[in-house]
Amino acid sequence: MNGITAFTVDITTLAxxxxxxxxMLGGLLLYLGSRHSDARDARWWAIGFFVNGLSLFVFPFALPAAWEPPRVILNHLTLGASSLFFLIGFWKFGQQPVRPWLLVLLMLFPIVSLTAWEYLWPNARYRILFTAAGQILYLFLLQHSLSHPPREEIARLYKRLRYAVVVYILVYIWSYASIAEILPTTARLTLGYHRSIFSVASLLYMLTLAVGCLTLQFAMLAARNADLARIDWLTGLLNRRGFFNALQLKQQGQRNHSPTSIVAIDIDHFKSINDRYGHACGDLVLQDFSQQLQAHAGNGRLIARMGGEEFLIVMDEDLNAAATLAEEIRKALEQRSLVTSDGITLRVTVSIGIHQVGTAESIEKALINADQALYTAKENGRNQVVCWSFRDLPADQRHYRADSRMRAHQPQNS
Incomplete structure (x- = not known):
C-alpha cells in the first residue's frame, strides 16, 4: 500500500x-475553423478548450485570501461553461438539434453548487461533488451524441472517441467517489493519489479529445471533397462517377429481392438550344430539368446526370411503376414553359427508355437495355416513353409501352 500511495505528482504544475x-489546442482548432467555411463547428470546440483551460489556469498562482472565493467561482463556472461549448460543437458537427434545456440544466449544477455550498451552507466537499455530478452528466450526454455519427466515413472515429469518454467517466467516478467516501475501505487511498491519477487521466483525455476533434474536421472536409467529385457542379445531381459509386453501395446494402427499374432520359434537340440561344440558356434548361426530376422522383431514388443532356433514375420498383413515373415526367416537361431573364421562352420535351432488371441480369447489361429503349424512343420521333421487352419479365409486361405516341408537332424551341 505504501508503494502505491507514493505515486503522486505536482498537481499545481500539472494543472x-x-x-x-x-x-494551445483551442487556438489550433480556432485557426482551423477560421480557414475553412465548412469547419465552423471547430470554433465551438476551440472555445470549450479555452474555457476549460481557464478553469485550470486560475489555480497554480498564489493569491491573497480575499481572492479565493472569486477563484472558486471562476473555476466552477468555466468548467460548466466548457461543457456547454463542447456539447454544442458535437451537436452541430453531428447535425443534431441543439437542446437548450439540457444546456441550462448543465449550467445549473455549478450555479446551484456555488449558491448552496459556497455561500448559504459552506461545505467544500458538497460543492465539489455537486459540480462533478454535472460533469458526469455532460460526459454521458457527449457519449450519447457520439453514438450518432453524421456520416459513415467518420463512424469509426466516433466509436473510438466513445471509448475514450467511457474510460474517462469511470476514472471520474472513481476519483470523486473517494471524496464522497463511498468506496470500499480497501480502495480509499490517499487524496493525493486520486488527484494524481485523475490529473494525468484528464490530461490524456483532453489530448485525445483535441486530436479527435482535429481528425474529425479533416475527415469531414475529405468526405465533402469526395462528395464534390461525385456531384455534378451544374445540377447538383450525381455525376457518372457518383452514380456508379452510389449504385455499388446500394447493391451491397440491399438485402431484399425487390424489383429494380432503370429510367434513361434524354432532353430532345438539346443541341439546338445551345446553338440558337447559347450555353447559358442550355445550362438553365439543365438546371430546371434537374429540379423537376428531383421533384417527381426524389423519394430515395438514385438520380444522376450521366453527361450532357442524359439522365438516369434507378428505382426499387417494377416496370409499371417506372413507366408511370416516366410518363409523369414526360407530361410535366411537355406542359412546362421556362422563361429566361432575357424574356426567352423555352419549351423542351424528353425521350425516355425504361428497363426492369432481370433476375440474372448484370447492371451493366441492364443499363445497355435501358439505353436501347431510349434510342428506340428517339428513333420513333422523340417525346415518348418506351419500355424494353425482356424475356424474364412477366408476360403482361413484356411488350408494355407507356404513351409512345408521337406528338403532331414538336415544341417551337425544342
Whole structure:
C-alpha cells in the first residue's frame, strides 16, 4: 500500500500545464475553423478548450485570501461553461438539434453548487461533488451524441472517441467517489493519489479529445471533397462517377429481392438550344430539368446526370411503376414553359427508355437495355416513353409501352 500511495505528482504544475496545453489546442482548432467555411463547428470546440483551460489556469498562482472565493467561482463556472461549448460543437458537427434545456440544466449544477455550498451552507466537499455530478452528466450526454455519427466515413472515429469518454467517466467516478467516501475501505487511498491519477487521466483525455476533434474536421472536409467529385457542379445531381459509386453501395446494402427499374432520359434537340440561344440558356434548361426530376422522383431514388443532356433514375420498383413515373415526367416537361431573364421562352420535351432488371441480369447489361429503349424512343420521333421487352419479365409486361405516341408537332424551341 505504501508503494502505491507514493505515486503522486505536482498537481499545481500539472494543472498549469493542462491549462496551457488546452488553450494551445483551442487556438489550433480556432485557426482551423477560421480557414475553412465548412469547419465552423471547430470554433465551438476551440472555445470549450479555452474555457476549460481557464478553469485550470486560475489555480497554480498564489493569491491573497480575499481572492479565493472569486477563484472558486471562476473555476466552477468555466468548467460548466466548457461543457456547454463542447456539447454544442458535437451537436452541430453531428447535425443534431441543439437542446437548450439540457444546456441550462448543465449550467445549473455549478450555479446551484456555488449558491448552496459556497455561500448559504459552506461545505467544500458538497460543492465539489455537486459540480462533478454535472460533469458526469455532460460526459454521458457527449457519449450519447457520439453514438450518432453524421456520416459513415467518420463512424469509426466516433466509436473510438466513445471509448475514450467511457474510460474517462469511470476514472471520474472513481476519483470523486473517494471524496464522497463511498468506496470500499480497501480502495480509499490517499487524496493525493486520486488527484494524481485523475490529473494525468484528464490530461490524456483532453489530448485525445483535441486530436479527435482535429481528425474529425479533416475527415469531414475529405468526405465533402469526395462528395464534390461525385456531384455534378451544374445540377447538383450525381455525376457518372457518383452514380456508379452510389449504385455499388446500394447493391451491397440491399438485402431484399425487390424489383429494380432503370429510367434513361434524354432532353430532345438539346443541341439546338445551345446553338440558337447559347450555353447559358442550355445550362438553365439543365438546371430546371434537374429540379423537376428531383421533384417527381426524389423519394430515395438514385438520380444522376450521366453527361450532357442524359439522365438516369434507378428505382426499387417494377416496370409499371417506372413507366408511370416516366410518363409523369414526360407530361410535366411537355406542359412546362421556362422563361429566361432575357424574356426567352423555352419549351423542351424528353425521350425516355425504361428497363426492369432481370433476375440474372448484370447492371451493366441492364443499363445497355435501358439505353436501347431510349434510342428506340428517339428513333420513333422523340417525346415518348418506351419500355424494353425482356424475356424474364412477366408476360403482361413484356411488350408494355407507356404513351409512345408521337406528338403532331414538336415544341417551337425544342
Amino acid at each position: 498549469l500545464a493542462r491549462g496551457i496545453v488546452q488553450m
